[in-house]
Amino acid sequence: MTEPSDDELQEMAQRLLGRDLEGAGGAVLRARLRNMTRVKALLADWEGRLGETAPMTVTPVPVSGRDGDAGN
Amino acid sequence: MPETEGEIDLAFAGIAELAPRIAAGEVSPVALTEAALSRIEAQDPALNAFITVTADQAIAAARDAEAEIAQGRYRGPLHGVPLAVKDLYATKGVRTTGGSKLLADWVPDHDAAVVERLKAAGAVLLGKTGMHELAYGTTSNNAHHGPTRNPWDLACHPGGSSGGSAAAVAAGLAYGALGSDTGASIRQPAACCGIVGLKPTFGRVSKFGALPLSWSMDHMGPMTRSVADAALLLQVLAGPDPRDPNCSDQPVPDYLAGLDAGVAGKRIALARGFFFADCDPEVAAAVEAAARTLGDLGARVEEIELPELDSAYLVGGITIACEATAYHAKDLRERPEAFSEELRGSLELGAAYSAVDYLQAQRVRRRVSEAIRGAMAPFDAILSPTCPVPATPIDDSPPWHNALRHRNTIPFNLTGLPAISLPCGLTEAGLPIGLQIAGLAFDEASILTVAQAYEAASSWQNRRPPPIS
Numbered sequence: 001m002t003e004p005s006d007d008e009l010q011e012m013a014q015r016l017l018g019r020d021l022e023g024a025g026g027a028v029l030r031a032r033l034r035n036m037t038r039v040k041a042l043l044a045d046w047e048g049r050l051g052e053t054a055p056m057t058v059t060p061v062p063v064s065g066r067d068g069d070a071g072n
Numbered sequence: 073m074p075e076t077e078g079e080i081d082l083a084f085a086g087i088a089e090l091a092p093r094i095a096a097g098e099v100s101p102v103a104l105t106e107a108a109l110s111r112i113e114a115q116d117p118a119l120n121a122f123i124t125v126t127a128d129q130a131i132a133a134a135r136d137a138e139a140e141i142a143q144g145r146y147r148g149p150l151h152g153v154p155l156a157v158k159d160l161y162a163t164k165g166v167r168t169t170g171g172s173k174l175l176a177d178w179v180p181d182h183d184a185a186v187v188e189r190l191k192a193a194g195a196v197l198l199g200k201t202g203m204h205e206l207a208y209g210t211t212s213n214n215a216h217h218g219p220t221r222n223p224w225d226l227a228c229h230p231g232g233s234s235g236g237s238a239a240a241v242a243a244g245l246a247y248g249a250l251g252s253d254t255g256a257s258i259r260q261p262a263a264c265c266g267i268v269g270l271k272p273t274f275g276r277v278s279k280f281g282a283l284p285l286s287w288s289m290d291h292m293g294p295m296t297r298s299v300a301d302a303a304l305l306l307q308v309l310a311g312p313d314p315r316d317p318n319c320s321d322q323p324v325p326d327y328l329a330g331l332d333a334g335v336a337g338k339r340i341a342l343a344r345g346f347f348f349a350d351c352d353p354e355v356a357a358a359v360e361a362a363a364r365t366l367g368d369l370g371a372r373v374e375e376i377e378l379p380e381l382d383s384a385y386l387v388g389g390i391t392i393a394c395e396a397t398a399y400h401a402k403d404l405r406e407r408p409e410a411f412s413e414e415l416r417g418s419l420e421l422g423a424a425y426s427a428v429d430y431l432q433a434q435r436v437r438r439r440v441s442e443a444i445r446g447a448m449a450p451f452d453a454i455l456s457p458t459c460p461v462p463a464t465p466i467d468d469s470p471p472w473h474n475a476l477r478h479r480n481t482i483p484f485n486l487t488g489l490p491a492i493s494l495p496c497g498l499t500e501a502g503l504p505i506g507l508q509i510a511g512l513a514f515d516e517a518s519i520l521t522v523a524q525a526y527e528a529a530s531s532w533q534n535r536r537p538p539p540i541s
Contacts, residue, residue, distance in 0.1 A: 016424045017417050025414020028209065031474035032393070032421050039390045039425075042383060043432045046439075055434030056288075056441060 004037050012036075083111060083244040084536060088300040090247070091149035097142065101152025105134035105196050108154040112198065112245050115540045120220045121230075121239040123159045124167050125199035130154065133196045140194070149304050151194030156246035158237050159200035160207055161187050162281040170283045171203040171233075173216050174403055174410045184281025185313050186250055186292055193308045198246055201236030203257075205415050207285040208396055209233055210256055210477040211469065215412035219466045222265060223537035224503055228463040231261030231477070237295045238265040242537055248296040248305055254285045255388055255485050256459070256478035258293050259493035263458035263506020266495045266535060268523070269295045270302045271481075273514045274488030275320035277306075278313030286395035287318070289388065289485045298533055299494060299523040303327040306516060322514050330517055335525040336370030338452040338518075346381035347456035347480050350472075358497030358505040359457045365529050366455070366522065378447050378454070380440040381483055387433045387440060388482040394430045397422025441487045448489070448512060453522040456480055458493040458506030480508060490516045494523050495532035504532075 004012070012033050013021050021030050082090075082104065093099040109127050116122050137152035157163060160170050162180035164187075169175045183191065190197065202220045204212050212220040212235025220235040222228040223243040230239040234251030238261035241249050251258035253271040262269025270293045277292040284290055294305035307328065312321040342363040348356055367373040397419045403410065404419050411419065448454055460476045484491040489510055496507035507526065511519040527533050 013417075017420050019417070023413055025412065025417055027469075027471045028414050028474050029417045029421070030471065032389075032418055035386060035389050035475065036421060036424065039386045039429070039433070042386045043429060043436065046383070046436045047432065050432070050435045050439070053435045053438055055431050056438040057434075 004034060009033050082107065084297065085247070086298045086301050087149060087153050087247050087296070087304055088298065090153060094141065094152045095146050101134040101137045101141070101196060102131065104152065105130050105154045105198070108198055108245060115243055115245060118221065118226055118540050119223060119239050119243060119245075120218055121201055121236040121243070121245060122156070122199045123169055123171070123202050123217055123236070126166055126197060129166070130196050130198050137194050137196060147194040148308075150190065150308055152196060153247050154196045154198050155190060156198050156201050156237055156240045156249040157187060158203055158234050158250050158252055160203060160252055160283040161250060163187055163197070163200065166200065168200065170207070171205045171214050171217060172410070174407065182281060185278035185315065186309050187281065189308050190250075201234070201240055201249060203236055204233035205412055206283070206400070207233040207252060207254060207257060208415055208418055210260055211466070212236060212261070213466055215414065221466070222463050223540065224266060225463070225501070226540070227465050228503065229264070229466050229469065231264030231459070231463060233257040234295065235261045238262055238267060238269070241265070241267050241295050241297060243540065244536075248294060248301055251293060251295045252282055253291045253293060253481070253485065254289045254392055256481040258291070258295060259481045259491060259506065259508060260459045260477055262295055262493045264463040264504060266504030266532070266537070267295055267297050268299055268302045268492065268494045268533070269293070270306060270492045270516070271484065271490060272306060272310065272516055273490045275318050276322070276490070276514065276516065277309045278316040278319045280313055280315040284399050286392040288395065289392055291485065299492070299520060299527045300328070300331060302492065303331055303520050320514070325517055327517055327520055330521055331524045333521050334369065335366055335522055338371045338522065339450065340366055340371045340373050340453045340455060340522065341376040341451045342373060343378050343454050343456045344375050345377035350476060351457055351460040352462060354497070354499045355457045355460060355462065355505050359455065359507055362496040362507045362526055362530070363455050366526055369525055369529055376447065378483070379443040383436055383440045384444065384483040384486050385479055387437050388486040390425055390429060390433045391437065391486070393418070393422035394425050437486060444483060444487050445489070445512075448510070452511070452518050454510045456508045456510070458508040462499050462501075462503040462505060484510050489513055490519055492519050492523050494527060495535070496526070496530065497532060498535065
């Protein structure tokens, strides 16, 4: 996918945060905004492939044997 | 007590070396604690590894330990050993800030489960270590407490969020420390500071009393100067706790029993692709050399690519963002000025995801986790660089490092699988490089055994940062 340009990131920052990216923490926020764009694209890409998959829930990790058992 | 006694440099001695000498009355917990506090007093102004030093309580605990041991009531290998605790763990009667202005004056009336366990084992707690604000970040450059510095180069960050614990252990200010790891925060600072950091399986160690960042991604674990010490600490920390709904009642094995079993015949994978993309060449070369060392020790080392890692990275990011924003929603609304600009922005972005986004991400998470677990199942351990890049100057970190510092570690938070980082080299600039070894659920013993074999065959764990004047 195409990465957002600096101008697009600035526009996102203004729209979502009401500020620009020049202040403290700007580099971190720029990375998080870029990831947000990628996350939205990823979820759209997965949407058609999830079928009946239920969400992972906040539970302990199951013991997964070497035979590939991977319940949850 | 002299800093060097017999063959052991006491400041940098391992817990496994010290414990029998403490048990035998040859090494005094009080003297060890006083020496550690002196080093903190001398060096921490430069490092800024501690937010709070509990000198009086530490001396009192050391005196109690010494008296108990003298009376024949030795509790085990942590008895009388000075340790440090990340400032995200509740400590009864001791300020717990989370590296945040929000909690600047919070003095808990209870201990976190892991702190209870350390105290019950007789450990001496030296104080609370610095961290990235509320654990949401990977440099420990804290807007409220100032930056923690890397003992290998004071101009550089120590990694994060458990940067204070990593710096304290690396500099010889503590014999071990507690960290926490939501996407990188034990292993990446361990890699940056040249120490060992172990993120156990999700549910292996109780989260009770630890300030949450992301309920489904948070893991508690030890940071030490050797693999054996990580095993010793995990032995104490692991086990069921009904106060943590995610804590498992899986039996806790003896992590020391098979530690020296070696790797002959073990099937180990070097994970290529994702983990090596945009990797610093010195980091890549060090990890490849470590894989060859394990091969020379008799392991069957194969190269593989794990599936769905790009998805794991992104799904991990949205999961942390949404859960962290949910946890801090009330304070974000009512006390926004108590957050740094960086953290407030990060949490506000979390609020920009929808409930549908979060749930879709958890559906993807299930699929991705199953795929990764399935690909890892035939192997005893999976090798990769812990962090694709070494530490960088605090005020001059390349912007793209923000996405790289947690990239190689977060897949094992998403899947909940155990992973350890240990030193495997130094860059030409003298900065540490970390080797990540990941394994199957609740099989910390296997990755500890592989790590121990590598550590015994290399000498990186014996390197020390330059003295801090």
